Amino acid sequence: MSGMMAVFWKELADYFSSKRFIILSLLVYVAGIITILLAAQNIRTMAAGGTSTVFILLFLSAPQEFLRFFLERLSLFVSPFTFLFMLLIPFIGISFGIDSINGERTSGNLSRILAQPIYRDAVINGKFLAGLIAMSILIASIVILVAGMGLRMIGVPPTADEILRLFAFMLVSIIYGAFWMSLAVLFSVLFRSTTTSVLISVVLWVFFFVFSFFNIGQYIAGLIIPVDQTSGIDTLSQFETTYRLISRISPFYLYGEAVQILLMPFITTANIATMLANSIGTLNPLSLGRSLLVVWPQLTTLIALTGLCFAISYIKFMREEIRST
């Protein structure tokens, strides 16, 4: 245990002093501020209809074209802010985990560290934990920054329910980041060269990006269940279910679904294709507990994927022979 804590504190200190962390934070903060400015311009239209949840709209409002674009492509409600998180968190996660093990090996530190009186898993656990905490701090700070700026701009304080929703949103974002980080840690255990592991992660990121944002899911679903203008309602709903099932292969989509449900009390199912973005204010909100129930499958899937990647890395790392070369 003390070994793990030693690794943890050292790694955490490394993160905060690393250029990587500083550059990523700056990038995320700048992007976050841009999204909040964008949201502030459109919040009036979104809030029309006298909704009780104004504050959270800070994270959701956007120009109509923006929202429509994603609704059409993804059947998801994606605001600039959630879009930013959807794309950037994987980058943060990957960049935090990607050289955790093979970087140590290449630099010649690994055999020196493992010759110290600590259990081998202290290294991987401590590193993962430190990455998780550093990432949590980064994510939480940007949410708080945006919330604070928004509060000054619109002057409407958040309700208790909204605060809880924001916390739930942070938690889901951290889990989403943990998934990408555990994937990166897995690659860093599997591949000896950092370049290879970076390349594979980026390829995977691009693959899921294309998969999610270029209608690949719809296309595949269309092959399985062909639909046209004459299709009946049964076929259409079957198509819809298949399409969603396929789309959920991508963590982007899973996260997108989870976030829209958590941030938007108006969404009662994962499917909002029928809901119109510009009439949010007129919809009947769900309680947070209900939203959590709806989001549960997405959440557990992300957690399970994270656990799986980490478990494989852990076993592989524990069994690995330290060799002379």
Place this chain on the structure above:
Amino acid sequence: MEEKAIIETKELVKAYGKFIAVDKLNLRIDEGEIFGFLGPNGAGKTTTILMLLGLTEPTSGKARICGFDPTREPLKVKRITGYLPEKVGFYEDLTAKENLDYTAALNSIPRKVASRKIDELLGMVGLSEMTKQKVGTFSHGMKQRLGIADVMIKDPKVAFFDEPTAGIDPEGIEQVLTLITNMAKHKVTIVLSSHQLQQVQKICTRVGILAKGHLVAEGSVDKLGREAISGGKFRIEIQLSKQTGKLVKSIKSIKGVTNVESSGDLLLISCDKDLRAQIARTVVDSGSLLIQMKIEEYGLNDIYMKYFREQ
């Protein structure tokens, strides 16, 4: 042997698939020794060290360090052993002191104790000026010295150095070897692997030659040399002012002398033990003058070449 064995292996085997890296190794190293592990690249030196440290599991056989089994009690073994890997690395973005701080933390050494000790060690290895410099700016020799400080921080009973002199300049080598010798004076048992013979020869009390996973020879450098080259005999070379048949005969009659050869004004005498004193007296008694006398010394190089030519 009365001394306590610090390191002991019995029939230690390590196989990677069909490739046998270490084959039935029997080894015994006593307290306070500087044991040189010699052999060409790929002979199994590093693999043996890794097995002794519990970083690699042996395929069969047993290893003991101070009575502990490295496979079953890795933490106990790691607590008393220090290891300097061949391609040692430090965190380049951290300073020398920060790197050692981390090692101290991993060894659960309290901060205050560690801080004092680190300053002391950095002074000892001649890096006290560089305490606040990032390790990234260090030369290879400096890193190696930092590595020695890194090993010393936990006060090991046994220290393993894997090719500590590889790739550093002669002055650096000298410094590293002096530091290692000083460690041995503090009752630390040292195992040193190397393929650079001249250096090892200077400081090792005993060497073991490893080839293709086998320990082909083991013992002190002189003993190995005699065994390898002259079948265990001493060879003494003398130069005389004048040679006579009678003198040669009387040298031959000294007890222990097995052969006398003459080449020019030199006489080559083979004998079972060091008979220089007796030979000198015989020569002087005969009325001849002794110009020079030397006993053949064996370099590890000769020994090494001899063993590997046989392979």
